[in-house]
Amino acid sequence: MxxxxxxxxxxxxxxxxxxxxxxxxxxxxxxxxxxxxxxxxxxxxxxxxxxxxxxxxYKSSKVHLKQFGEKVPENDAMLVGIGENAGVVDVGQGYAVTFKVESHNHPSYIEPYQGAATGVGGIVRDILAMGARPVAVVDPLRFGAADHPDTRRVLPGVVAGIGGYGNCLGLPNIGGEVVFDECYQGNPLVNAGCIGVMKHEDIHxxxxxxxxxxxxxxxxxxxxxxxxxxxxxxxxxxxxxxxxxxxxxxxxxxxxxxxxxxxxxxxxxxxxxxxxxxxxxxxxxxxxxxxxxxxxxxxxxxxxxxxxxxxxxxxxxxxxxxxxxxxxxxxxxxxxxxxxxxxxxxxxxxxxxxxxxxxxxxxxxxxxxxxxxxxxxxxxxxxPVYNRPYARPAWQDALQADDANKLARPANAAELREQVLKLVSSPNQASKSWITDQYDRFVQGNTVLAMPEDAGMVRIDEKTNLGVAMATDGNGRYAKLDPYTGAQLALAESYRNVAASGAKPLAISDCLNFGSPEDPDVMWQFAEATRGLADGCLQLGTPVTGGNVSLYNQTGETAIHPTPVVAVLGVIDDVTRRTPVAFAEEGQLLYLLGDTHEELGGSAWSQVIHDHLGGMPPKVDLDREKLLGEILISASRDGMIDAAHDLSDGGLIQAVTESCLRGGKGARLVVPDGLDAFVFLFSESAGRAVVSVPRSEELRFTDMCGARGLPATRIGVVDGDEIEVQGEFGIPLSELRTAHEATLPVLFA
CATH class of the missing domain: 3.90.650.10 (PurM-like C-terminal domain)
Incomplete structure (x- = not known):
């Protein structure tokens, strides 16, 4: 030839x-x-x-992504923004941190092990190319139904690929997510993130x-x-x-x-x-x-x-x-x-x-x-640059009108108890330790927090204990109900998780996973989610340093839920002041921060108990999120709280269960006046966290919350070896642990 x-x-x-x-x-x-x-x-x-x-x-997404540069001003921490291999932020003491999240979705469906492994390798080289030493990785993952045969083909290979590649590199895997939903059956999402550290003068x-x-x-x-x-x-x-x-x-x-x-x-x-x-x-x-x-x-x-x-x-x-x-x-x-x-x-x-x-x-x-x-x-x-046609889907109004708040609720305390156990043992809410135990989370000796904590955290200076934290979050169910709000909820949750660890949020990277851009319904979802994320970043003051768009996550005519995944990077001056999620000291007081409303649209409860998706997702109040973050950071720095856990998927009962099991201590809870036990336990209202407060710090902590205008409600005490909701039920920690930890090994081991 x-x-x-x-x-x-x-x-x-x-x-x-x-x-x-x-x-x-x-x-x-x-x-x-x-x-x-x-x-x-x-x-x-x-x-x-x-x-x-x-x-x-990015020919279908460029016209929407430009909002990140036009709407959201760079803050003082930004050193390198959108357009390079990865963004770079100043974290103080002459250090710069580069971070990014990318997708390796399609290759990981075709060949799970190599697709996931090379996803880790690629994002690590992006960070390396900026001049930084990679110090940690994270991996937000989404698979089809947990009991589907193809999930049993894909998930073990993906997990082995991430662990095999990252462990061999000697990089701790400090965070991420694992979500199951049948919408990802033919299109698993394998997103990979990396954090790197350098001095300012080393940027390339x-x-x-x-x-x-x-x-x-x-x-x-x-x-x-x-x-x-x-x-x-x-x-x-x-x-x-x-x-x-x-x-x-x-x-x-x-x-x-x-x-x-x-x-x-x-x-x-x-x-x-x-x-x-x-x-x-x-x-x-x-x-x-x-x-x-x-x-x-x-x-x-x-x-x-x-x-x-x-x-x-x-x-x-x-x-x-x-x-x-x-x-x-x-x-x-x-x-x-x-x-x-x-x-x-x-x-x-x-x-x-x-x-x-x-x-x-x-x-x-x-x-x-x-x-x-x-x-x-x-x-x-x-x-090429495409202005793809997009329009609000004809089915969107009917989906939002199918109100999850009207679903049948437990009729008595016994049913309430039964539904708690069903929730915490469901694949999405169950312990992911079968997966995370395959990753080396502590190699290099600088890991401060790692899954199942709210955010991963690593120390970057051994003399001063300067550290950075990162969380990744996204809820495709919320985004399906309302893409604009769903993207902001992903941002808010990731921001809240970083703040709950004691770190100050600085900037974000994102991985925007959607179906075919040639479908006007999908392009509307993408346009709305991008607009929501840009508006949210402007309000929170967290510039977008870069990211990734993954389109065509679709099998035939079936698209995945719109899934914007948001990674927030934060800085903490002293990692010894970080806040874990574990309730570890008996007698400490439990406070619920924020307001609880009847918000069940897209909730874990509606999915687990009723296999239902409909209604509106929780409302977003980003000013409240910012205030909550400031309170959590100040309380961590000043020693007013010993544990903090954000409230998101599964609501209060999921957070309390995780904190109790993590610390090996029970809790006695009292339903606040004006709430019924069901809403108290299962609502997924945003802008909330549960904290444990030493009795000696209660007055100082509540005075701070009152002075700043943040609702803080005393809901119980760390005590005993069960979770008791007074007047309703009690569940021994041993029973909760069995329910919470057995699910994934049974499915995949």
Missing amino acids: TLDTVKHASQTPEAEQPWKELGLKEDEYARIREILGRRPTGAELAMYSVMWSEHCS LAKASGPGNKVVLYGARTGGDGIGGVSVLASETFESTGPAKRPAVQVGDPFQEKLLIECTLEIFREQLVAGIQDLGGAGLSCATSELASAGSGGMRVELDTVPLRDSSLSPEEILMSESQERMCAIVEPDKVDRFMEICEKWDVIATVIGEVTDGSQLEIFWHGEQIVDVPPRTVAHEG
Whole structure:
């Protein structure tokens, strides 16, 4: 076969090309021809196809995502915002923290172990590329019905992949979520987050400037795995026939990644790079075009110098491969030798594959023949932009009118007790320790809090005890009922969880998981959720540092619930003042902070007891959330509380159950005046937390709440070996523990 060179492409304008098979639309292919003034070569077509995919170009979401930059001002902590590999915030004492959440949903359905493992590897390299040492990972997960046979195929592989890769890297897994819902049956959500730490002066950006500077590819050899990978898989819907795209899933090697991390950090310490980019989605197509586009514009690459695992790969396949554990650096000529020495020390393959030019084109050659000659911005940053049509779904009003508050409630105390046990043993509310015990949560010795705490927390300075906390949250059931409010509830819960740990929320990253953007119903959900999140961040003062959009989470005509996952990062000056969730001291007083209303729409109770989804989600009061956060942070810092737990899924009884089991102490609860026991236990009103207060601190604590205008209601005491709701029922902790901890092992062990 004749190599498709630029010259040949110019001479054969009518040659047929597989643009449709590569996921391009007819008008997109026409646009490429217009940009180039000719038909593209096969290599150029491959580059445009992966870079203009939904996953890489955000072509359906750009018009909505711009709100994050337009509406939400950057606060004083922001050092690097949207547009880089990850956002960076100032946490004090000269330290900067970078963090991000991304999706690896589609590959994880096709090949659960490798899909999840390489999701961890990819997000870790994003953090590394900013100049930071990765210090912790988190993983928000969503699966289909817990008792479905395919969930038993997907979940164990995903969990093993996350644990296997993260544990081998020596990174503690400090947080995340596990949610089951039949809407995720054909489209599990495997979102992965990472936190990295550096000094301000160590921040690195993805750009290729300085004519004559060398382009160095280093890390693993390029193979045939991952060709089209996440860039293509995440840009189309699955068909109901099931997984059939295994070759497109990347294969990870965590030991190679560990070497790559240490090698890269040493290279950073010696200030040997002028720009750097990891190779993730779209592989070399992404790294070369983005580096050139963000720099001076010109780059020449000799593609045949790329180290291969498979010598039969074509130029197109090399450009599209998403093989893992690879980085691309821009290095000044006089620093190349030292760069290579460090790579050799760490047994990392490194090859000069090109150089930055003073031109404006990205030029790629194969054995001396030019196969790519493109303006890099048109590949990396000037792809299609779609204003997809969207409209409020015709079924939305009926869904909201199906009021969950009217569902049948327990008729007596015995039924109330029975429903409590059913709730805390349901797959979503049950203990996730069968999963989290497969992750190393304490490696490196700096983990302060980890699941099942409200937020994960790590110490970043051993002398001063400076630390950071992160929580990820999202409730697709709330967002299905009202996407605008649902997104704000996800933000509020994550914000509240960080504050409950004692840390001050600073900024957010997000992972927006939705169905097909070609469905106006889905696009309305996306537009509303994005608007809600932007408005919420503006009100809370938490800028968006970056994130990820995952669309086409849909099998046939069935889309997942709209699932915006929000990660909030916070800072704490002294991790020894953190607040755990465990009730550990008998005699301490339990206070409920915030107002409780009859709010059961989208609740765990409505799902577990009635298999119902309808009505309106809880109302959001972000000013109240901010006040609650300030109280929780002040009380933690000043020693007024010993434990705190936010109230969200499952309401008060779920939070109290978790805090009692975590601390091994019971609680006696009294239903406050004006509430019935059912609403008291199961309502999911937002802006609430339960805290345990030492008796010596009660007056100081209640005075602070009163002075700030935060409702604080004394609801009981830490005591005994059961949870007793006075006048209603009691349940021994031993019975609760069995109910809470047995569910997942029975399903998956």
